[in-house]
Amino acid sequence: MNIIAGLDKVSYFYPNSKEPVLRDISLEVYQGEFLGIIGPTGAGKTTLCLTLNGIVPQFYGGRFFGYVTVAGLDTLKHPVSHLAGYVGAVFDDPETQLISTSVENEIAFALENLCIDREEIISRIPRVLEAVRLEGTEHKHPQELSGGQKQRLAIAAALALQPRLLILDEPTSQLDPVGTMEVFSTVKELNKELGTTIVMVSHAAEEMAEFSDRLILLSEGEVIATGKPQEIYSEIDLLERHDLRPPQVAETFYKMEQRVLKIDKIPVTLTAGINQLKKLDNVVKFQPKLDFKTLSYREDKDPLLLTEDLSHTYEDGTEALNGVSLNMYEGEYCLIIGQNGAGKSTLVKHFLNLLQPTKGRVTIRGKDTKYLSVSDLAKSIGYVAQNPDNQIFSMTVEEEVAFALNNVGYDKKQIDKKVTQTLEEMGLLQQRKEHPLSLAKGDRSRIIIAAILAMEPDIIIFDEPTTGQDYQGSRAILEVSRQLHKMGKTVIVITHHLYLMPDYAERVIIMGKGTVLLDAPIREAYHQTDLLKATYLKPPQAVLLSQTLSQLNNENYPFLTPNEIAECF
Structure with a gap:
């Protein structure tokens, strides 16, 4: 296979750093492959990516040892501007990459700098916008877009360059689950149809298992393992030692195997997992445990927080909320989910009195929030933003x-x-x-x-607390939320990471286009798969495996986690 990029005994120290962030790394990136890089926070993944376009060490300085080549070019001998003709990059924070006054200008900017023909630029813009679900936004200012939309725009701008090597560092960290899947699909299509080589860093284990050709596990600046997704993600013990989360399918079958169930090959994708369940159905005894606790919404009490017919229209005419009526009760743990732009953040801003209702009202302990000062509200509601x-x-x-x-x-x-x-x-x-x-x-x-x-405060709101966090970081924050819940606080979490929440949330509010689509206990909400898809959400793989079991046994099994499924075998 042809090699498009390679690292030869690369070590690197940032300025004033006593410890290397990369340690004697040698690896090859093959022309036309989709290479995934996985590892815990602080493993050196981003730094490794930055060596491929010369930003490390050209921009940062520091001490650099070894050699990196891209398309036959030594990255130490060619300026970053020259390497940019071969390597495109998308990072986890789109704010650092968006500089133009409109969406179409953002995509055209780099193309113009590369002297691409005007007609070709015009033809590429709609193609890449369609690929990332941003059609119709051509004339919007990038700052008018939501966080997830900004990330998709940064990806579109990179895709438009059609580089030989495209680096994506956590490109889906701010996207809803279906948006994440679409980005992976788009990138894979670019990889297959145009032969663009992809190097992607991501914590999205399920998507990495499905779309990457090869994985590199990086930890503490060293390459720990290299192999196909099937090889790496089926090594559950290895992943756990390095604080990584396996795909839920792999975790489910690993836990089943620990129950003295012989499984020849642990599946790592949903399709393989469903096929494996169908094979097991004929030979394994299945004894479902269905003694799930029933949840009280504490509706016998007065609501702690209440919205009545709440609507909000922004100055540009965007209707962000439309007739939202909710009761939040003391001591509950509530999850609010929905696609980017569903109205989640707008709703929370009304709780905090950062926005005034266009129609309707918000009350806390019976008091209308518009009459409460910021300090009064701070004693009732605490807010933890996604970026501390x-x-x-x-x-x-x-x-x-x-x-x-x-x-x-x-x-x-x-x-x-x-x-x-x-x-x-x-x-x-x-x-x-x-x-x-x-x-x-x-x-x-x-x-x-x-x-x-x-x-x-009585209420604590976590707004996308797990964005950009690795699995251990996400669980650490959610364990704090559990601690607060045990202290009697009302906890509200907004997140796209549905797989994290069954151990924590009791109640789920699904939002779409500014309305409440469903307000139900988590077991009911997670199994409304058609409704979740309608609002660009995707249930955890354990839920989909559970539904396969239900179909095979003509029963209804509302399982939510790999543990709950494994305990039935």
Whole structure:
């Protein structure tokens, strides 16, 4: 096979770093392959990608050892601008890549710099917009787009260049599940039809198993394993040792195998998993356990938070909410899901009084929020944004936690007591004197949660808390949400990562086009697969395997997790 890129004994230290972020890496990228790079946060995945377009070390400096070649070019000897003619790149934060005043100009910008013929530019724009579900947005300003739409625009701009090597670093981290699948499908199509070589970093295990040709597992700057997705993702113990999540299909059959069930080959894709279930159906005893706890919505109490016929239309005429009526009760754990643009964030902004209703109202403990001050609301509702850095502005951890308390009139003794208590609850007492931004992202989220807890709110909202997090980071934040729930707080989580939530959420609100499509217990909501698809969501693989079991046995099994399925065999 022809080699389009290669690393030969590459090690790299960022400036002022004592430890290498890449350690003696040698690998080859083959022409026309779809190479997936997986690994926990801090493994060196992004740095490895940046060596392929010369940004490391040309932009960052530092100490670089070894050689990297792309299309026969030494990346140390050719400027980044020259390498850009061969290598396209999309990173996890689209904000850093969007510079034009309209969507079509964004796509045209790089093409014009490469002196592509005008007619060819005009013909490419609609093709790539259709591929990423952005038709009709040609004349919008990129800042008018949602986070997920911005990410798709960055991908479209890179796809339009038709580079020989396309690098994508967590390109779907802000997309809804169907959007994620469409990006993978689009990239795979580009890979097969045009022969573009793909190098993609992603935590999306199910999609990586289905679409990549080969995987590299990177951990602590070293290549731990290389192989086909079937080989890597069926090594569950290996993945767990490196804090990685296997596809749910692989996890399900691995757990089944641990129950003395002989499985020749652990499937790693949904299709292979369904086929394997059908084979087992004739030879294995299936004893479903259906003693699921029933959930009370605490509807005998007055609602803690209530929306009545809530509608909101933005100044540009976009109807973001249309007649939303919801009751939130004290002590429940609620999950809000829906496609990008479904109205989730707009709804939450009304809870926080950051937006005023066009029609209808929001009340907390019977009080209309439009009559409550920001400090009044802060005592009732805490908000954790998906990027904790946007909420941090103090010089030490304890100052950050004390900031809001200083502004609502507590005396110094009360503040010191509350700060110490909440830092202890969040496991941050030892870091109280450190600068918040010196801590890991997961710990920075805990600082925000500590600052919120100090205000003793009734409701805590997590807005996409797992975006950009690896599996361990996601679980760590959700474990904090469980801790808060046990303390009696009402917890509301917005996320696209449905597979993470069965261990936490009780109630699910599915939104689409500004309305509530379903409000139900999680077992009911997750099994409404047609409704989920209609709002560009995709149920976890365990749910789809459960439905296959239901069809095979002419029963209704509302399983949600690999464990629940495995325990039946």
